[in-house]
Amino acid sequence: MRHTTLGTGGTVTVTGLSFGAAGIGNLYTPVTDEAARAAVDAAWDAGIRYFDTAPHYGLGLSERRLGAALRERPRDTYTLSTKVGRLLAPVPGAGTAPGPLPDDLGHGFAVPATHHRVWDFSADGVYRSIEESLTRLGLDRIDIVYVHDPDDHAEEALTQAYPALERLRAEGTVGAIGAGMNQTALLTRFLRETDTDVVLCAGRFTLLDHSALAELLPEAAARGRSVVVGGVFNSGLLADPRPGAPYDYAAAPPALVDRALRMDAVTRRYGVPLRAAALHYPLRHPAVASVLVGTRSADEVRDAAALAAQPLPDDLWAELRAEGLLTENGAPA
Incomplete structure (x- = not known):
């Protein structure tokens, strides 16, 4: 498995395939402690050495x-990354009233709602968040910290959260710093306006969404910064293309279902499942250091590792372009 050092002159290294730990935070459905540990062990056995988490995932679980x-x-x-921007505040009286606590499925996690999330991109919020994450992780340093989903808090994130991360990086508490989002415009601002090492871009550089190619990826390449790509299956459609499949957490529009099915037909002619092409595609761009795949079981980890190891012929990409399924701008060399 390939290893890449983030940014220019940095010391933090990531593997080409990385472990997204939202699933072991009980994303949508519960995962046992044993299954969570088995998933991490399977990732380690597969050569994965980059693991990503966040306080948001399962309220710290x-x-x-x-x-x-x-x-x-x-x-x-x-290498381990976590995120800042959401503090976890205890729910008053949680655990003292009779009966079960409400769950946190409103935020997507099957855990008791013992805490609630508080948006906080202030410098003090960053320091507190890092301190609390270190306690939950049982570590004394964090390799990568991302400003997490600052869509509606751009100025505070750029003027308060980011400088606080710079100070933590200078002190050695944090190795590399950046931002993680499901959009490209604000991530591009982070690349242009800060000394960010890496950005995490989810869902915007996939076989079906090439929007990161417009500005984000050229900016990263020009500045020697790194990009980690998440959401390569667009929440399901590129893993299992069919009518009714989810696309970015909603039902996929018919036109996108048709496009995914046509892609699936091409990749199958080469003996390649579409999800393998979806996983490999971002890594063809020189600015992309790693693809982050969310997994919740050892079997899912082993499947992702097998897909990452599967060779894909150049003719496959050429045929996708010839079929009009990838534009020239959507097919990095």
């Missing part, structure tokens, strides 16, 4: 589980 699974590994042999 993902961080706790990931930290426990990695704690016995040599600290210098893996």
Whole structure:
């Protein structure tokens, strides 16, 4: 598995395939402690050495589980990222009233709602968030920290959260810093206006969405910055193309379903599942350091690793272009 050092002159390295830990934070449905640990162990056995989490994922459950699974590994042999921007505040009286607590499925996680999320991109909020994450992870430093989903808090994120991360980077508490979002415009601002090492772009550089190619990826390449790409299956359509499949967490429009099915027909002619092409596609761009795949079981991890290891012929990409399914701008060399 390939390894890439983030940015220019940095020291933080990521593997081409990375482990997204939202699933082991009980995303949508519960995962047992044993299954979560088995997923992390399977990732390690597959050569994955970059693991991504966030306080948001399961109200801290993902961080706790990931930290426990990695704690016995040599600290210098893996890279871990978490995020800032949402503080976890205890719900008054949680656990004292009779009966079960409400769940957190309104935010997508099957965990008891013992806490609620508070948006906070202030410098103090960043310091507090990092301190709390270190406690949950059981670590003394974090390799990468992303400003998480600052869509509606751009100025505070750029003028307060980011400078606080710069200070933590200078102190050595944090290795590399950046921002993670499901859009490209604000990520491009981070590249242009800050000394960000890396950005995490979810869902905007896939076989079906090439919007990151307009500005984000050229900007990153020109400045020697790195991009981690998440959401390569667009929440399901590119993993299982069919009518009714989800696309970006909603029902896929018929035109996109048709496009995905046509892509699937092309890749199958080469003996390649569409999800393998979806996983490989972003890594063809020189600015992309890693593809982040969310997994919740050992079997899912092993499947992702097998897809990443599968060779894809150049003719496959040429045929997708010839069929009008990838534009020239959507097919990086």
